[in-house]
Amino acid sequence: MPNYKISKSLFLRGLQCHKSLWLYKHKPEERRKPDASLQATFNAGTEVGQLAQGLFPGGVEIDFDHRNFNGMAKRTAELIEQGCNTIYEATFIRDGILVLVDILHKSRDGWQLFEVKSTASVKDYQILDTSIQWYVVSHHLPLTKAAVVHIDIDYVRKGELDLQKLFHVADITDSVLPLQSQIPAQLQQMHTVVNHEDQPDIEIGDHCLSPFECDFSDYCWRSVPQDSVFNLYRMNWNQRWELFNDGIKSIAEIPEDYTLTDTQQIQRTVLRSGEPYIDKAVITDFLEQLQYPIAYLDFETFSEPVPRFDGQRPFQNIPFQFSLHIEDRTGRITHHEFLADENSYPVHDFAEALLAKLPEQGTILAWNMGFEKGIVRSVASGVSQFQQQLENLKPRFMDLLQPFQKKGYYHPAMHGSFSIKSVLPALFPNDPELNYKSLSVQDGSMAMTIYAGLHKIADPAERQSIRDSLLVYCKLDTLAMVKILQFLRKL
Template sequence: MHLPESKRHLLSKSTCMMGIQCPKRLWYYRKRPDLRPEISAAQQMVFQKGTDVGQLAQQLFPEGKDATPIDSYHYAESIRQTYEWIEAGEKIIYEATFQYDRVMAAIDILVCKKGKWTAYEVKSTTEVKDQHIKDAALQYYVISNAGLTLSDIYIVHLNTEYVRQGELDVTQLFNTVSIKKEVLALQNEVENWIAENKRVLELKVEPSKDIGTHCFDPYECEYMEHCWSHVPEVSVFNLSRMKAMKKFELYYQGILEFHQLPNGYRLTSSQRLQVETYLKDYIQIETNELRNWVQQLKYPLVFMDFETFMPAVPLYNNSQPYQHVPFQFSVHVQEVPDTQLKHYEFLGKPEADPRKEFINQLIAATKGKGHIVVYNKAFESSRLKELQDLFPEHKTDIDKMLKRIIDLMEPFQKKWYYSPSMNGSYSIKSVLPALVPELSYKELEIGEGGSAMAAYEGLLNIDGAAEKKRIRESLLEYCKLDTLAMVKILEKLAEV
């Protein structure tokens, strides 16, 4: 091992990866902190999952020394500590940190066995991805040039085949994959990445780089709002079911808005409808199809919506990494048209598996012979079939529910009703303001599914009763609006 460098690092693994994705992203991160947006609750949950999974993987190699810095300003101490532990003969180091040529990289787990060092990088994903190889290639480059020879380098990721039964079995929870061959093939490129990133950091003005697919590949860039500020709310980027590369081909030709599309430009029927209704400002209504769809409905109608969360590490027996776990439902029941609604709801507690009580209460709330109205039938049907496998005693009741389900998304997916304000989307978040503008998710503390997932799982880490109560009330309010929105949307369709 070489003695640690005395100068503070210019680049880390994460900032190098920013620069590889887009030089502007790196430059803004370092030079324009004012542009950095606040991290959303859903994004914070993703980061927290990565941290939690990394710490859990340490159990694969227990009793190691931990070089984690107290904060991001104290990596020099981690580098010094790593060097001293290696020199002292320690065999397992967590967050082992190295620096070479003013580039710093930490590896999740470093293990010495029979005199040979092996590096393990832990990911909270369920497979090895291209960006993981690039991460590891830079780590290998820094560690090797800092004077430590690695016999191998692995990605440790979650095993989706693992089904929890009793205590968590970390040996089954993780898969370990050697990527040394792929990492070695990238070593020359790593030198170029570092040189280019250092050049970017020396620039006095932001680098020239237009928007492109790199804005969201491999990750959505936090500076998109700034870089895309010239793109209008309605643009070719909203064209439904058009591949991103084709949208950018139009953009690079100077075609950004619908009116700029050349005459005869090839579009699908749905895309053509989207363009024409916007340019001519009209709403497409297929009256006969809508009336037939509405008239087929059998009362009493049951409007049903689920919320699920997807723990990276299974919390309950008979669950797997990232499995959808239903934790909440809202049901509105309408006996006949234009009558008062009955509302039923359920919200579990993440400390215990909510699924058994969920399905028991759902069966009771949806009993009857009328249609069960959902928005996006595939999601609710899939969750019900999973619950059917888990609770075979409810097979008959769930079969009856599945046969009664009808999808309110269908009229919008088939463009029997299309408003230009939907901007090419038929999600309920786009349909609701177009048909029922007086109802809105914007005023809710929790206004979309990702935030609901994060809020529910986050309850595990909240001690205060008042705070828990507030979050639970927000979750109930959000899910209730989902089913009420379906009621109001159907009322509008019935007026056609």
């Protein structure tokens, strides 16, 4: 077999798409760099991996050296030879395939490998991931068990972290063993692909999105038009691919006799005409239900695999920030905001500040209100002191998304999306005050990532600067709602 090193992650890449594997070797410059959220997910995974080592204390870690994998494998072999029973990042190579095992442990039953994942359950790709490890390690050692160590979402932190309860060890030996016979042929194909000069002739398809969104999609999808059939509102993916593969690539090209929903027909109509679609009756009906004072409300939440605070569960959605614009009957608008201390469990302070700032009556307007209502419900169940007051807020919510979803207004520049990040620039394309792209925090997942890491930043000035950016971002979310409602009123 040719001696091109295929790591565990390249093997998974190759299973998803041979072209992705080829591009990785031959056109790495076309690969999209991981964004801050993805990077944070990697970092969280590393932290969880280190924490899980505590389940098997007293082991020896193989120091990572990307220039000397052979040295890492040699050190692993030496430790095994010396009788070491637990090795972290144990390194093995077989036929040019390199694997680093999170935890290799020798129990009374024999050698076992443990793959640590910061997920709430075992995923299919993790079984594939572990199967290639088994293939390589079992060439060097007799293995008796393979397991995925993942987060147990039922764990609630009380005092010190309890690793036995935080982690769940899922034995996947019976899933990994049947895959072993396929691996040599899969690897042979991958070696053939990467050593070939020509790019494999593989079209885009479902495989570009599953199990992960491919980081070469900007390259492979570059000829897909901006208003492609993939932007059709709530059309299932099979139908989208059918249209695309039949040569109907853009929404405007869809024939008249093709069955579309009302919203999809509106998408086609506005793309052909270039004019927005307006149904004033839907908008008027929505506006007439609003009651003053109107509270424009937006929450930001974070979640993390390892709870830091008492009472916190893994991956629990925890509100840490809100922005609130209040408009009274005269049109006067005031702004209020809250951003929690990153070093304490924020839920009580969040609830207290919210109830202090919200008017006692009138409409509470949110964008996609199911999220905000869900957070109010979960905060109410966790803070008994404010439970009733929070429960009383729920009937006052109205959703500013509704007039758009109910086909009151659709603009071609919304590209099939009713997210506020799509609607705002479509309605106010040249307003620098309403441009998320000019901010250092540009979306909710970025806010979540940044806040979750804020407590680790030692420099107070840097921390303050990040807190200021979070405030600016969240304020724009509710200012956007104010402007969008003004826009609807003018219509």
